[in-house]
Amino acid sequence: MDFWRVPLDADTIQVSLGIVHILEDRCKGCGYCIEYCPKQALELSTKFNQKGYHPPVVVKPEECVNCHYCEIICPEFAIFSVESPPITEPGRAGTHPNSAIKVR
Amino acid sequence: MKPAVLTGEYFMTGDVACAEGALAAGCRFFGGYPITPATEIAERMALRLSHVDGCFIQMEDEIGAMAAVLGASWGGVKSMTATSGPGFSLMMENIGLGICTETPCVVVNVQRGGPSTGLPTHGAQSDMMQARWGSHGHYEIIALAPSSPQEIFYLTITAFNLSEKYRLPVLIMTDEIVGHMSEKVIIPEAKLIEIVSRPRPKGRKDRFKPFAPGPNGVAPMPAAGEGYNLHITGLTHDEKGYPVMAVETQTEMMARITEKIQRNLDDIIRTDDFLLDDAEIVVVSYGVSARTSMAAVAEARKLGIKAGLFRLVTIWPFPEDQIRKLADRVKGFVTVEINLGQIHREVERCAGGKVPIFLVGHPGGTIIHPDSVVNLLKEAF
Amino acid sequence: MQEIPKPSNKQPCHPLDDLIRTDRIPHIWCPGCGIGTVFSSCLAALKGSGINLRKTVMVSGIGCSGRAAGYVNLDSFHTTHGRAIPFATGLKLANPELNIVVFSGDGDLFAIGGNHFIHAARRNMDMTVICVNNLNYGMTGGQVAATTPYLAKSTTTPVGNPETPFNLPLMAYACGATYVARWTMLHIRDLTDSITEAIGKKGFSFIEALSPCPVNYGRRNKQKPLEMLKVYQEKAIIKNDADPSTLDIDFEKGIILGKFVDVDRPTFIEHYDKIYRPSRLQESVPGLNS
Numbered sequence: 102m103d104f105w106r107v108p109l110d111a112d113t114i115q116v117s118l119g120i121v122h123i124l125e126d127r128c129k130g131c132g133y134c135i136e137y138c139p140k141q142a143l144e145l146s147t148k149f150n151q152k153g154y155h156p157p158v159v160v161k162p163e164e165c166v167n168c169h170y171c172e173i174i175c176p177e178f179a180i181f182s183v184e185s186p187p188i189t190e191p192g193r194a195g196t197h198p199n200s201a202i203k204v205r
Numbered sequence: 206m207k208p209a210v211l212t213g214e215y216f217m218t219g220d221v222a223c224a225e226g227a228l229a230a231g232c233r234f235f236g237g238y239p240i241t242p243a244t245e246i247a248e249r250m251a252l253r254l255s256h257v258d259g260c261f262i263q264m265e266d267e268i269g270a271m272a273a274v275l276g277a278s279w280g281g282v283k284s285m286t287a288t289s290g291p292g293f294s295l296m297m298e299n300i301g302l303g304i305c306t307e308t309p310c311v312v313v314n315v316q317r318g319g320p321s322t323g324l325p326t327h328g329a330q331s332d333m334m335q336a337r338w339g340s341h342g343h344y345e346i347i348a349l350a351p352s353s354p355q356e357i358f359y360l361t362i363t364a365f366n367l368s369e370k371y372r373l374p375v376l377i378m379t380d381e382i383v384g385h386m387s388e389k390v391i392i393p394e395a396k397l398i399e400i401v402s403r404p405r406p407k408g409r410k411d412r413f414k415p416f417a418p419g420p421n422g423v424a425p426m427p428a429a430g431e432g433y434n435l436h437i438t439g440l441t442h443d444e445k446g447y448p449v450m451a452v453e454t455q456t457e458m459m460a461r462i463t464e465k466i467q468r469n470l471d472d473i474i475r476t477d478d479f480l481l482d483d484a485e486i487v488v489v490s491y492g493v494s495a496r497t498s499m500a501a502v503a504e505a506r507k508l509g510i511k512a513g514l515f516r517l518v519t520i521w522p523f524p525e526d527q528i529r530k531l532a533d534r535v536k537g538f539v540t541v542e543i544n545l546g547q548i549h550r551e552v553e554r555c556a557g558g559k560v561p562i563f564l565v566g567h568p569g570g571t572i573i574h575p576d577s578v579v580n581l582l583k584e585a586f
Numbered sequence: 587m588q589e590i591p592k593p594s595n596k597q598p599c600h601p602l603d604d605l606i607r608t609d610r611i612p613h614i615w616c617p618g619c620g621i622g623t624v625f626s627s628c629l630a631a632l633k634g635s636g637i638n639l640r641k642t643v644m645v646s647g648i649g650c651s652g653r654a655a656g657y658v659n660l661d662s663f664h665t666t667h668g669r670a671i672p673f674a675t676g677l678k679l680a681n682p683e684l685n686i687v688v689f690s691g692d693g694d695l696f697a698i699g700g701n702h703f704i705h706a707a708r709r710n711m712d713m714t715v716i717c718v719n720n721l722n723y724g725m726t727g728g729q730v731a732a733t734t735p736y737l738a739k740s741t742t743t744p745v746g747n748p749e750t751p752f753n754l755p756l757m758a759y760a761c762g763a764t765y766v767a768r769w770t771m772l773h774i775r776d777l778t779d780s781i782t783e784a785i786g787k788k789g790f791s792f793i794e795a796l797s798p799c800p801v802n803y804g805r806r807n808k809q810k811p812l813e814m815l816k817v818y819q820e821k822a823i824i825k826n827d828a829d830p831s832t833l834d835i836d837f838e839k840g841i842i843l844g845k846f847v848d849v850d851r852p853t854f855i856e857h858y859d860k861i862y863r864p865s866r867l868q869e870s871v872p873g874l875n876s
Binding site: 206233234236254255258260261262264265266268269270272273274275276277278279280281282284298299302428429430431432433434435436437438439440447448 | 607610640641643645655656659660661662663664665666669671672673674675676677678679680681683684701702705854858862863865866
Binding site: 122124126127129130131132133136137152154170172173174175176177178179181 | 598600601602603606611612613615616617618619620621622623625626627630771772774775778811812815
């Protein structure tokens with residue numbers, strides 16, 4: 102996460118982090134999850150599922166904050182997020198396990 | 206609370222006797238709508254259901270009434286409604302839903318002159334074919350025709366028992382004359398009344414299939430709220446209850462719906478007879494017309510005509526075998542009914558052209574006088 | 587750096603999988619259809635509300651929305667067109683412990699089923715009615731409905747609808763519903779909260795959920811599903827306690843959403859018990875004269 106000024110409690114605030122699971126064969130390619138993910142973490146994939154639709158693919162897994170919006174807007178029960186354990190190391194609070202904190 | 210079975214001797218109308226029979230059979234829900242001449246059944250139930258911790262509701266129309274009856278049955282309660290011709294027509298779609306979902310319930314049609322608004326305050330027997338085929342699609346139905354207030358009391362109990370045993374709506378096809386006449390009705394003690402309830406499921410709930418037939422062709426029936434996660438639909442469905450739009454599923458479902466009746470005709474069909482053993486001419490009749498026919502048969506015997514009465518108690522399923530057997534040994538049939546020939550066609554069909562068949566019918570509005578039957582017997586035979 | 591745990595090779599379980607008949611998924615609703623979202627929201631509400639799911643029954647009518655009963659893993663009844671509400675009435679009266687959710691569409695509930703709706707609301711029958719309003723009869727190919735906007739195209743109004751639509755919350759309010767709300771399938775959290783409130787509340791609750799119908803209404807009226815969601819986002823005005831008579835849907839001026847009615851009245855069963863079966867009345871009920 103880029104900070105212009107590091108918040109004073111950056112060490113202690115824990116942004117929730119999530120892992121997205123996609124049940125590809127249920128997807129009908131409506132695109133709502135892609136459109137409404139607040140972190141733009143999803144995109145339409147080029148692969149086809151069993152019914153010939155393009156399911157989403159997680160392109161920015163480190164951005165997922167487990168907001169569940171994809172899960173609740175999906176009409177097909179095809180996508181959901183689960184919480185991934187937050188980092189509690191001092192100095193690395195607020196980061197996704199797969200990225201480093203960047204400060205300008 | 207007052208007893209459901211009002212043991213004693215009464216002078217009551219057919220409508221009231223019907224309501225009392227329902228209560229004796231265990232009916233605890235009535236969803237209805239006023240219509241002459243069946244309103245008195247609703248009125249009696251509105252009062253008496255509160256005595257037995259049951260529930261009465263007057264719905265906004267007959268369609269809602271029939272839907273509520275089906276819902277109550279799936280809620281685990283024996284339920285019924287009562288109507289006449291115009292309401293019967295409105296209920297047809299939901300009667301079909303009851304047949305397709307195999308829902309036990311009782312529908313009383315106190316017939317009046319039709320078609321359309323017709324003669325609201327005069328009796329007829331002209332909904333008999335509608336009772337058989339009124340709803341769309343092909344199916345089997347059970348319909349009973351009582352001839353007196355006393356018989357209505359017992360046949361209502363029979364109707365509930367058959368509907369619970371075979372899981373379908375059972376019709377009571379009475380008429381305004383029997384519904385509104387007052388006669389002696391003896392209500393026996395509760396312990397003498399046999400009551401049958403729907404077969405209950407056994408075994409694991411998660412493996413239960415709501416439409417998998419038992420040994421007599423009928424599936425056990427749980428109620429909503431018991432943890433069976435039922436899915437009940439009017440769409441063609443398989444044994445799990447899931448809708449499947451395939452010819453095979455339709456064939457299997459239709460077999461379930463029809464064969465449970467067709468294979469149990471001995472248990473379902475009920476008839477009565479009067480002077481039939483040595484009869485040469487058989488008068489076929491039902492309901493109030495059977496009473497006038499009885500008088501006519503007695504009169505005809507005095508005139509030397511060997512007439513006998515074959516009274517249908519179950520109109521549907523129609524006692525085809527018995528008519529066919531009679532057709533082999535008698536000289537003719539006379540159908541007596543207050544319409545222009547409905548059950549008459551069934552008698553004709555089953556007699557197979559072996560002997561002449563006459564109709565003493567009437568478009569509706571009054572009983573068939575015994576004299577008209579006697580006159581026909583004299584002229585024809 | 588920690589490894590992101592990969593999902594296991596076994597098909598992962600959606601959190602609502604225990605409430606859906608997974609052997610019938612994928613369901614029949616079209617890509618982009620909002621019914622699936624409203625249905626999902628309803629299931630999330632059922633789960634989160636804490637009510638006894640064993641005693642919870644879903645009743646539906648005929649139509650696309652009516653198919654929801656076939657997918658929920660509870661006691662469910664898919665009844666005749668328009669007759670979900672009286673069927674649910676019978677169920678509730680036979681077993682007052684049941685929690686009834688009626689999940690159906692605008693055509694089923696308000697055209698053919700209109701009479702039953704107004705009387706159940708008048709009686710304050712204890713049930714929650716969720717109406718997915720997609721502005722047409724979707725299942726049969728997109729015919730005009732009682733909720734189709736003026737001048738809209740449908741297969742039976744090919745040159746434009748000459749009729750004006752119902753204002754559903756106003757109708758529910760006028761008939762006596764004790765809880766009336768309207769949301770869209772985009773406002774899922776609000777919708778879930780509303781359904782949770784409605785289920786937990788006794789009396790006749792009504793929730794209208796607007797949804798796109800991409801294949802029928804949307805196609806004929808040049809409304810792509812994502813565009814409709816943008817319209818819902820931009821034109822929605824959330825105004826709780828708005829006067830129901832101001833709630834006509836106007837896609838240009840704005841669609842008013844919110845919870846409009848939330849009152850308490852004794853239910854039909856409470857009145858009936860008071861008068862006919864006093865032994866059943868457990869405690870005193872506010873509003874019932876003692």
